[in-house]
Amino acid sequence: MKIAIFSDTHCGFKYGEERGEDSFIAMNEAMDKSLDCDIILHAGDMFDGKVPKPEVYSRTAKILSRAHSVSSNAKLIESTKEVSPLALRGIPVVTIHGTHERRSGEMINPLQSLEKSGLIIHLDSSSVVFDVNGEKVAIHGMSGVSEKYAKEVLDKWNPQPVVGAINIFMFHQSVEPYIYSPLDPPTIKLSDLPKGFDLYILGHIHWSDIQNLHSGKFLLTGSTTPTSIHKNEVEQAKYIFKYDGKEIEKVKLENQRKIMIEEFEVGAGVKDRIANFLNTLSVENPKQIVMIKIKGTLPKDVPQPNFRDLEERYKDKFILYINKNVESQDFEDKLDLIKTLNDNRMSPEEQGIRILESKLGQMNCIINPNEIFDLLVEGNSDMIFNLLTGKQKTLAMI
Numbered sequence: 001m002k003i004a005i006f007s008d009t010h011c012g013f014k015y016g017e018e019r020g021e022d023s024f025i026a027m028n029e030a031m032d033k034s035l036d037c038d039i040i041l042h043a044g045d046m047f048d049g050k051v052p053k054p055e056v057y058s059r060t061a062k063i064l065s066r067a068h069s070v071s072s073n074a075k076l077i078e079s080t081k082e083v084s085p086l087a088l089r090g091i092p093v094v095t096i097h098g099t100h101e102r103r104s105g106e107m108i109n110p111l112q113s114l115e116k117s118g119l120i121i122h123l124d125s126s127s128v129v130f131d132v133n134g135e136k137v138a139i140h141g142m143s144g145v146s147e148k149y150a151k152e153v154l155d156k157w158n159p160q161p162v163v164g165a166i167n168i169f170m171f172h173q174s175v176e177p178y179i180y181s182p183l184d185p186p187t188i189k190l191s192d193l194p195k196g197f198d199l200y201i202l203g204h205i206h207w208s209d210i211q212n213l214h215s216g217k218f219l220l221t222g223s224t225t226p227t228s229i230h231k232n233e234v235e236q237a238k239y240i241f242k243y244d245g246k247e248i249e250k251v252k253l254e255n256q257r258k259i260m261i262e263e264f265e266v267g268a269g270v271k272d273r274i275a276n277f278l279n280t281l282s283v284e285n286p287k288q289i290v291m292i293k294i295k296g297t298l299p300k301d302v303p304q305p306n307f308r309d310l311e312e313r314y315k316d317k318f319i320l321y322i323n324k325n326v327e328s329q330d331f332e333d334k335l336d337l338i339k340t341l342n343d344n345r346m347s348p349e350e351q352g353i354r355i356l357e358s359k360l361g362q363m364n365c366i367i368n369p370n371e372i373f374d375l376l377v378e379g380n381s382d383m384i385f386n387l388l389t390g391k392q393k394t395l396a397m398i
């Protein structure tokens, strides 16, 4: 048997923007490389959003439907949930939903919707068993839940390995030491995972890793495309994985942008130093993602330097982010802000204004945050964008 595994395709990430095609290119390549397998597993965050645009949904559906046009030796023999025969055409695609797709209560998430269209099997604390050329493989899937309930949900479900089968446990959470956000700490440790499975597959975290766990193997799939970029992702390629019941093979995804992260100390000549560095980089196709992180702190009365002209000057050569989307310092600031907000017990509106105020302050913006906040609440984002970029000078409607 051969099982293809990938995850965190984030279809629709930055849709309509310069990187808007990247998620589809990567998922298409992942699908290309999976078509010689009997089953395809997707460990969550197929979509970047809970309610994907029809354009995003249909393009994702089209990629998935390619699995149905190729024959597979996998036959469903047992299941703890109802499976549509439509989902068993060609290579079955077995999925769980992730944090990006989770919706509350009775609301239908996009993976449940794909399942109703007969494109996938969606596991949510449920299991399916296939026969592949006389070998049995059982796939047990726990879709993403709030971290604080993860342990409880797992304990309540209490999945049991199927005797005589290769058993795969697939889930989408933070697990010590694979943590997405210190604001949302895990309740599951690796050692809490149920024993007796041959392969544990974890989505959610966007870099990849393989290690031994209990008497089986543990695979952190990583994403097929970078979203908020962690430094571990810069140091490794993106992969899909193929599992034969014993070994995990890594298959590298080729159509990826190079990513570069570079740090600079704030202070005199920082813009020249960044420009000198950018001039040493090669211009690639597709463009490299270059993340510049400005370190250090300025005295309170010195305004933050503005890097928009640099971004403008290099926009044809790189996808350039200066002091944006970089974790650590930026992230710690947010952490502090959220702690302060919690301590001060402000209303959501006050909290929103406070966050906006701090962002505008960083951009040297002189516009009153209260006024912009009201425009935001009204959904008048075009006008705000024009104000912030200087295209519009007053708050009067144009």
Ligand SMILES: [Mn+2]
Pocket (backbone or CB within 6 Å): 008, 044, 045, 098, 100, 204, 205, 223
């Ligand atoms: Mn993800």
